[in-house]
Amino acid sequence: MDFLKHLDTTALLVIAGNVLVVGYLLYKVIRRGGVKNAFFDARIQPTLGEARGRWGSVGKARLKVHILDRDGAPLVGLECVSSSAGSYSLLPIVLTPAQARELGAALTLAAD
Secondary structure, eight states: OGGGGGSOHHHHHHHHHHHHHHHHHHHHHHHHTSHHHHHHTSEEEEEEEEEEEEETTTEEEEEEEEEEEETTEEEEEEEEEEEETTEEEEEEEEEOHHHHHHHHHHHHHHHO
16 A cells, blocks of 8 residues: 555545445445446336437437335336437436326326
């Protein structure tokens, strides 16, 4: 550990902070059983379905609906994925069952 003697306090704090962040993320991945489960901070149960769409002229969008289990509490997960030739974005959204029903009602109104 001689290399630590040559580092100043700021460098040690940056290294320690990075180690803590990576450690926390690894803990979440291991605790929840996978990277996607860690994004939702819950275990993904069955995936109920998905809808595909487009944004702009070259972008693709996908919305998946999951049933989630967070320590015994049932939740609904929306996995919003957008991608194009040079980008990829995943946005996990966690809803309570009541919030999911409200969203469903709003989508039904919009579709009618």
